[in-house]
Amino acid sequence: WNLGYEQDKIKYVIPASNHSYTPDFTVTKNVYIETKGLWVASDRKKALLIKDQHPDIRILYIFQRDQKLYKKSPTTYLDWAAKQGLDACVFSNTKHWSNYILRHI
Numbered sequence: 001w002n003l004g005y006e007q008d009k010i011k012y013v014i015p016a017s018n019h020s021y022t023p024d025f026t027v028t029k030n031v032y033i034e035t036k037g038l039w040v041a042s043d044r045k046k047a048l049l050i051k052d053q054h055p056d057i058r059i060l061y062i063f064q065r066d067q068k069l070y071k072k073s074p075t076t077y078l079d080w081a082a083k084q085g086l087d088a089c090v091f092s093n094t095k096h097w098s099n100y101i102l103r104h105i
Helices: 041-053 077-084 094-104
Strands: 025-028 031-036 058-063 087-090
Touching: 025 094, 031 094, 041 058, 041 077, 058 077, 058 094, 077 087, 087 094
Parallel strands: 031 058, 058 087
Antiparallel strands: 025 031
16 A cells, blocks of 8 residues: 555636626727725736736726725735726716726717
């Protein structure tokens, strides 16, 4: 008997799961606005998946305020969005989001 401990690896695949996303507001067929208070890690992951899988769709993320990703993070929502190439602003920046809407209607 050769009872070696953890000497073999068995590969497996976690099946893909299908999801859908419902943006808050529709500007045009491929342009949307999503408003966020908290923007948790699962929301950010979803934003990247949608961006990667639908490069023809534009989503403007409007945050209630530009807060840190988590309590001790040096990165804010706007910093993270910019680094990922996502369109984002805070709600008080009415010029940015109103111009965004006007450019796409």
